[in-house]
Amino acid sequence: MEFFDNLIHYFQHLSFGQFVRVFWFFFIFEFSRNGILDPLVILYWKIKKKILHKTIERARRQLFLENPLISIIVPGKNEGKHIYKLVTSLREQSYKNFELIVVDDGSDDQTRIIGRSLERNGMIDLFLSNDVRGGKASGANLALRYAKGKYIIHLDADCSYDYDAMENILVPFFFDEQVGAVGGNVIVRNYKDSLATTLQAIEYYDAISSGRIVVSELGLYRIISGAFGAFRKDILTRLSGWDIGPGLDGDITVKIRKLGYKIKFEHTALCQTSVPNTFKKLSNQRKRWDKSLVRFRLRKHANVFLPLKSFRIIDFISFVENITYNVILNFKWYIYYIDVFVNFLGEAKYIIVLNILLYTTSNFYKFIIYSLMRERTNSPMSYYLIYLPLMVIYFGFFIRFVRTIAYFQEFFLKASYKDPWNPRKTSIHAERMGM
Amino acid sequence: MPNEIFNPKDSKRSNVISTADGNFYIIYKNDPLLLEELLMYDAIIIEGGDNFRTTEVLRRFRSHFNPEFYLKTIFVWGETENSDPFIENLLDGTILNLDQIEIVTKVFKKIFLKTTELYFPKTLSFESQILTNLINFLFTRDKKTLIPHPYVRSAIGYTFPAISVNFSPEEEWRAMEILEIGAKEGLFMKSFYEKIPLCPKCKSGFLSFREVCPKCNSSNLSVHDLLHHFPCAYVGPISDFKSDIEGQLVCPKCYKHLRHIGVDYDKPSIISTCNECGHHFQDSNVKAKCIHCSSENTTEDLQIEIINKYQLTKKGELVALKGFVSSEGGDFNSIRGVLDLKTFKIIVAYEVERLRQSEMQSNIAIIRILHAVDLFAKMGSVAQKQFLDDLITQMRLNLRTSDLITFYDASIILLSINDITPRTAGNIVREIADMLVEMVRENYSQYNIEIAHGTRELHHTMSAEIQINQLLDDLL
Numbered sequence: 001m002e003f004f005d006n007l008i009h010y011f012q013h014l015s016f017g018q019f020v021r022v023f024w025f026f027f028i029f030e031f032s033r034n035g036i037l038d039p040l041v042i043l044y045w046k047i048k049k050k051i052l053h054k055t056i057e058r059a060r061r062q063l064f065l066e067n068p069l070i071s072i073i074v075p076g077k078n079e080g081k082h083i084y085k086l087v088t089s090l091r092e093q094s095y096k097n098f099e100l101i102v103v104d105d106g107s108d109d110q111t112r113i114i115g116r117s118l119e120r121n122g123m124i125d126l127f128l129s130n131d132v133r134g135g136k137a138s139g140a141n142l143a144l145r146y147a148k149g150k151y152i153i154h155l156d157a158d159c160s161y162d163y164d165a166m167e168n169i170l171v172p173f174f175f176d177e178q179v180g181a182v183g184g185n186v187i188v189r190n191y192k193d194s195l196a197t198t199l200q201a202i203e204y205y206d207a208i209s210s211g212r213i214v215v216s217e218l219g220l221y222r223i224i225s226g227a228f229g230a231f232r233k234d235i236l237t238r239l240s241g242w243d244i245g246p247g248l249d250g251d252i253t254v255k256i257r258k259l260g261y262k263i264k265f266e267h268t269a270l271c272q273t274s275v276p277n278t279f280k281k282l283s284n285q286r287k288r289w290d291k292s293l294v295r296f297r298l299r300k301h302a303n304v305f306l307p308l309k310s311f312r313i314i315d316f317i318s319f320v321e322n323i324t325y326n327v328i329l330n331f332k333w334y335i336y337y338i339d340v341f342v343n344f345l346g347e348a349k350y351i352i353v354l355n356i357l358l359y360t361t362s363n364f365y366k367f368i369i370y371s372l373m374r375e376r377t378n379s380p381m382s383y384y385l386i387y388l389p390l391m392v393i394y395f396g397f398f399i400r401f402v403r404t405i406a407y408f409q410e411f412f413l414k415a416s417y418k419d420p421w422n423p424r425k426t427s428i429h430a431e432r433m434g435m
Numbered sequence: 436m437p438n439e440i441f442n443p444k445d446s447k448r449s450n451v452i453s454t455a456d457g458n459f460y461i462i463y464k465n466d467p468l469l470l471e472e473l474l475m476y477d478a479i480i481i482e483g484g485d486n487f488r489t490t491e492v493l494r495r496f497r498s499h500f501n502p503e504f505y506l507k508t509i510f511v512w513g514e515t516e517n518s519d520p521f522i523e524n525l526l527d528g529t530i531l532n533l534d535q536i537e538i539v540t541k542v543f544k545k546i547f548l549k550t551t552e553l554y555f556p557k558t559l560s561f562e563s564q565i566l567t568n569l570i571n572f573l574f575t576r577d578k579k580t581l582i583p584h585p586y587v588r589s590a591i592g593y594t595f596p597a598i599s600v601n602f603s604p605e606e607e608w609r610a611m612e613i614l615e616i617g618a619k620e621g622l623f624m625k626s627f628y629e630k631i632p633l634c635p636k637c638k639s640g641f642l643s644f645r646e647v648c649p650k651c652n653s654s655n656l657s658v659h660d661l662l663h664h665f666p667c668a669y670v671g672p673i674s675d676f677k678s679d680i681e682g683q684l685v686c687p688k689c690y691k692h693l694r695h696i697g698v699d700y701d702k703p704s705i706i707s708t709c710n711e712c713g714h715h716f717q718d719s720n721v722k723a724k725c726i727h728c729s730s731e732n733t734t735e736d737l738q739i740e741i742i743n744k745y746q747l748t749k750k751g752e753l754v755a756l757k758g759f760v761s762s763e764g765g766d767f768n769s770i771r772g773v774l775d776l777k778t779f780k781i782i783v784a785y786e787v788e789r790l791r792q793s794e795m796q797s798n799i800a801i802i803r804i805l806h807a808v809d810l811f812a813k814m815g816s817v818a819q820k821q822f823l824d825d826l827i828t829q830m831r832l833n834l835r836t837s838d839l840i841t842f843y844d845a846s847i848i849l850l851s852i853n854d855i856t857p858r859t860a861g862n863i864v865r866e867i868a869d870m871l872v873e874m875v876r877e878n879y880s881q882y883n884i885e886i887a888h889g890t891r892e893l894h895h896t897m898s899a900e901i902q903i904n905q906l907l908d909d910l911l
Contacts, residue, residue, distance in 0.1 A: 106703065116718050120649070128717055130661070130703035137668035138703075142661065145671045146706075146715050240688035244668050429666035429699065 003349075010350045022344060022351055025336040026358050029329055034362060039369050041214045046373055048217075059174035063095075063167070066174075070098040070166065071149030071233070075139025077104070079157035080111030087123045089160050095167040099125040101143040102157075106133030135422045136226070137248050141241035144233075152236055155271075156227040160189065162270040162376070169230045169269035180235050180261025181253060182269070183221065184228030185209055189272035191379055196282050198387050199394045200275045201379065202367070209267060210370040216265035220318040223250040224263065228271035235261060244430040246421045247292020254301050257315050270376055283402045290406035291416040293326055300435055330403050333396075359392045452480070452533065456540045461512065461533075462492055470495055474503055478543045480530070483513030486522060493525040497572070497600040505568055506550055506575055508543040520584035524596035527576070549575040554757055561811035561819055561845050562613050566622065567754065569598045573747055574755035581614070581745040583628055590727060591633060592640035593742050605727070606813065608638045614745055622751035625743035632723065632737035639727035642737070646719040648709035652731065655710040656719065660702045664693060672706055770820075772827045772840060776849075779841035783851050784899040791895035797853040798860035798892050799903060801910050802830075802868060805885040807846030813882065819845075822879060829874050833867050849903065857892040864888050 020027055049056070072090065074083075083102060090100060102124050104111045112129045119127040128142055144152060151170060155161075162168075165184060172182045186208060191201035208225075215221045224231075226249040239255050242248045253263055276282040297304075297319055304319045340351050367388060371381045409415035417431035418424075429435075450466070452459045457477035462468065464482050468491075473479060481492050489511055499505045511522070511529045527542050553571050573579065578597075586594035589607040599610040618625040633640050645654040659672035662684070669675075669688035676693060678685040684693035684700075693700045708715050722731050774782070786797050804810065811819045823842075830840060830848075839851035852860045868886045875884045889910045893902060 119716075119718060126715060128704070128706070130663075132701060132703050134663045134665075134670065134701075134703055135668060138663050138670045141668055142663075142670040145675075240667070240669055242668060244666075425697075425701075426665045426668065433666060435666075 007350050007353060010347060011354060022340075022347075023355065023358060025333065026355060026362075029325075029332075030359065030362055033325075034366050038210065038214045038366070041217050042210060042370070042373055045213055045217050056171065056175060059171050060167070062174040063170050067097050068150040069148060070095065070151050070153055070170065071101060071143070071147035072098050072153045072155060072166070073101045073103070073140060073143035073147060074155050074157050075103040075105055075136055075143055076157045077133060077139075078107045078109045078111055079104075080107065080109055080114040082157040083111070083114055083118060083124075085160065086155070086157050087118055090166075091123075092163050093161070093166045094164045095170065098153075098166065099147070099149060101126045101128065101147060103139040103143045104129040105136065105139040106130050133423050135244060135426050137242040137244050138426070140248075144236055144241045147233060150233055152231045152233050154226060154229045154231070156273065159186075159227045159271050159273045161228070161272075165228070165269045165271060169228065169266050172264040172266055173230070173232065176262060176264075178260075178262045179264050180232055180256040180259065181224055182230045182264045182266050183212065183216075183224035183253075184230070184269040184271045185212075185265070185267040185376075186225050186227050186271045186273050187378055188275050189378065190274045190277065191383075193277045195387075195390075196279050197275050197277050198384070199390060200282065202384050202387060202391055203394070204275075205370065205374075205384075206363075206366060209374070210366075212265040213267055215318075215321070216263070219262070219314050220321055221263045221265050222253055222257065222318050222322055224253045225249055225271075227273050228269065230269075231256070232261075235259065243435060244422060244426050245292070246288045246416060246419055247296050250292060251296050251300065254296065254304070254315075257318070258301075258304070258312075260312070268375065272378060279398070283398075286399065286402045287406040287409070288416070288419060288421060290326070290403045291410040291419070293322070294407055294410040295414075295416045297323055298327075326403070327407060330400055330407065333400060334404075356392050356396075359396060360389050363388050363391045451476070452536055454536060454540060457543055459536065459539060459543075464488060468492060468495060470499070470504065473507075474501075476507075477547070478508035478510065478527075478539050480510045480512045480533075480539065483511040483529070486519050489526075490519055490521045493521055494600050497525050497597075500564065500568070502550070502553070502555055502568070502571060506546065506571060508539065508546050510539050510542070520586055520594055521596045521600065524584075525600060546575045549577075553755055561807075561814075562616050564845060565598065565601055565613050566617050566620075568601075569617075570622065570747065570751055570754045572597055574752065579747040581623070581747075583742045583744060590637070590639045590641070591740070591742075592631060593629070595745075605637070605639075608633070608740075611740070611742070614743070617751070618743070618745065620750075621748060622754055623745035624748050625745050627741060628744045629742040631740055631742055632734070633740050634723070634725035634728060634730060635732060635736055635738045636730045637725060637728040638738065639725050641726040642723040643726055644721060644723050644734075646707070647722045648707075648712060648714055649716055649718070649720045650714040651709060651712040652720070652722065653709055653711035656707050657710055658705055658707045661704050661706050662693070662700055663703050664688065664691070664700045666691065666699060670703070672708075770824055770827055770842075772831050774839055774841045776841050776843060779839055779849060779851065780899060780903065782839060783893070783903065786851065786853060787893055787895055787897075787899045787902075790893060795854050796856055796892060797851070798855070798857050798890055799906055800850040800852060800860060800864045800890040801843075801888060801906050802848040802850070802864065802871070803887045803910055804846040805887055810882055810884060811845060825874065825878065826871060829870055830867050833863060833870065843907065847907070849906075852890075857890060860892075861890040864890050 014022065074086065087100065102115055104115055104127070115124060115127040115129060118124045126146060128146070130142070140154060151173065153166060153169065169182050169184050172179045186204060188197060188201035188204050190197050192198070212221060229249070235256055238259070239252070242252050257263055276285050304315050340348050344351055367384065414431060417427045419427070450461050450463070452461065458475070459478045459480055460473050460476040461480045462482065464485055479496065481489050483489065493509060496507050496509060497505050508527050510527055512533065513531065527546065528538060530536070530538055553574070555567070581595050581597060583593040583595055585592060588604045589599065590605045591607045594607060595610055595614065598614060599607055602609050614623065617623045631640050632642060634642060646656060647654045648656060659674060661670060662673055662676055663670045664686040667686060667689040669686055671687070675687050676684040685691070686693060696702070704717060706715055706717055707719050721734050723734060723737055724731050783799060790797055814822060827840060834852070837853060841849050843849050850864065852863060865888065868888045871886055872884060875882060887910055889906060891902065891906045891909070
């Protein structure tokens with residue numbers, strides 16, 4: 001009790017200047033962005049949507065009028081158990097003119113038998129099976145090689161889609177000719193499985209759904225999830241498809257951006273995915289994502305920062321924003337705590353607790369604001385409220401810690417090239433070429 | 436040296452060789468084959484050198500329903516290739532020149548002796564008749580096994596010469612069907628020899644298996660290797676990697692030369708492209724085109740038949756000595772409205788007795804279905820039974836209940852028509868014959884039949900048996 005009395009006393013006697021000095025990290029990076037900028041952009045997006053409602057509907061009508069053939073491609077290994085569900089859910093789609101191409105990337109389960117059977121029954125238009133695994137990129141490229149559609153929609157076999165998801169993800173192409181690719185909105189299906197999945201569901205709500213609305217509106221959107229993304233076929237063909245992963249989703253998005261095309265996020269194109277259900281699996285997944293950020297943003301596409309012929313300010317800002325919030329701030333956080341312990345050692349315990357309270361308040365604020373603006377969800381808002389206080393631990397410590405390890409591993413050991421997610425026979429070449 | 440006693444064709448060459456042990460007839464290559472004229476000869480010698488002709492002559496003899504033909508000793512004189520299973524299985528031997536006639540004599544004697552032990556039952560059933568002929572042939576040749584021979588002229592690709600000789604190549608499956616009846620009756624013991632797919636429509640075994648496009652069924656396909664270039668993850672058919680320099684592969688994405696399979700590229704699978712509709716696929720459909728009827732079938736639709744080899748059982752050997760009547764739908768008694776031959780003869784004998792004591796006039800008549808062998812071979816046992824049933828039903832409509840009907844064999848029907856004049860009886864029988872032809876035309880339009888008939892007044896001065904035989908002789 002004495003601790004809380006002292007805490008309140010400490011808080012009450014802080015001047016505004018002292019408050020900003022002690023909690024500068026929160027004010028500069030959290031409050032300014034998540035408390036002010038993001039809600040403002042989302043509000044702007046909401047208003048714009050209302051104003052442009054008729055134009056969006058016109059684009060939708062244009063889509064059905066033109067009725068282009070769409071190629072839905074699903075590369076994957078050992079996904080046989082998911083294929084039937086996926087195929088049946090796709091048959092319910094409101095947009096019907098599509099061909100479905102499934103690529104089995106050297107599966108060692110029943111995938112080939114299931115795929116062939118569905119192909120014979122006409123439920124899959126083309127089932128391509130490789131005897132040996134080549135990696136996700138090669139699977140997607142094989143599907144692309146035989147795709148006939150004007151647009152390519154890349155899906156993951158273990159995801160499910162709203163009945164109008166395909167239709168909605170295509171509309172932005174008819175709204176703006178400069179749109180080269182559109183990312184779908186991925187939410188968590190197994191949010192009730194464990195604490196790890198619940199916390200990820202909140203994260204997807206925040207960073208992935210709402211965060212992407214913001215970056216998309218600001219023209220900074222830079223990663224289309226492999227679980228649900230639509231691309232113009234001519235652009236993918238021009239780029240000769242995907243390069244070796246991991247992180248090929250972000251890589252292809254950047255390559256399209258570099259060609260000068262816009263990348264849009266379509267939050268009504270809803271996809272539900274299953275996320276890792278343990279913190280260990282989650283840690284492995286995030287390490288892979290974070291390593292690819294270093295590999296692609298800071299290594300392969302480092303020329304975005306250089307004033308070359310293809311330099312575009314919007315790409316530059318996008319990369320800076322991405323690296324600032326993911327890499328620099330990650331390390332800056334450690335600097336902040338060194339600052340606290342060096343300069344405010346006596347008050348450090350109060351500062352840490354107050355930081356937690358500030359971030360928790362911010363999380364509630366964001367969650368409530370975003371939930372009010374959200375149009376489609378698969379779970380009640382109230383379910384998450386009791387878990388929200390844990391997000392400070394999840395984001396502030398767990399994710400930050402995982403990121404730190406990943407960045408070190410990639411910076412100094414180039415660990416992504418050794419990731420078994422990709423076959424060694426291909427990674428060895430990527431490493432040699434610095435891709 | 437044999438003595439020449441008769442030369443019907445020319446003065447220079449003789450067709451007949453006569454020895455103390457028998458008369459043998461030589462069929463030269465260009466001789467017309469007048470089978471009925473050769474009944475009297477003990478053995479036939481075919482001039483060799485023309486397999487086709489030899490097979491044809493063998494077929495004519497061995498498919499005849501008269502034992503005196505189908506059991507005839509037949510030799511080939513001169514060079515012959517035994518590659519044809521019919522020659523190999525239906526011939527009794529080969530002589531290189533006519534000085535070896537004693538070989539023929541020896542074989543003929545042996546076969547003749549065996550033939551004298553045979554019993555020839557009268558049977559309605561076509562299947563029973565064929566089985567009897569087959570077993571008689573095997574018995575007289577000391578053979579016990581029937582092995583299927585691969586044979587290009589048989590519709591199913593296999594033949595059992597000793598029985599298949601009764602059928603056209605298209606109807607080879609009938610031979611198998613009858614052998615199965617034989618096995619079921621315990622005359623043969625069967626064992627697996629081969630499993631073959633047949634066309635479900637025409638039962639031909641000549642099928643062309645082709646990989647076809649799953650969309651348009653065209654067999655005009657191109658198959659390409661798929662190549663995966665490791666450094667850039669490009670995957671495509673090998674044609675995408677072809678460069679101007681022959682033999683060199685260049686990646687269309689990163690323009691690098693492909694150097695070492697397994698190191699910088701591999702071939703993860705193949706892909707087929709239909710040159711007709713442009714469809715790409717990896718899993719082509721396999722379809723079997725029937726060379727005979729041109730129908731296309733999936734492999735699942737093909738009729739899978741097991742080809743067995745057959746071994747004559749003890750029961751089968753006894754059939755040769757005691758005769759065989761099939762237990763399966765092949766016998767006269769199972770057809771309503773007919774008597775068995777034995778009862779018929781007894782009743783006709785009573786009628787002869789009755790005529791002796793009265794002034795009445797009674798008649799016996801015969802109706803013969805011509806080319807019945809061909810007709811029944813096409814029909815199969817079930818259809819044959821139905822056909823004969825219908826025939827008798829029609830006949831009964833024109834006869835009184837007191838008139839009797841019996842089957843002499845599968846193609847000959849005997850009637851006993853009593854208490855009317857021979858003229859009236861003749862008219863009735865003629866009407867019946869016309870009506871039967873009409874019935875077949877209406878109900879069995881796929882078959883053509885011809886009917887011969889005759890009527891004879893019964894006399895009390897002769898036995899019933901003799902009068903029936905005379906009636907048969909008159910018509911046959």
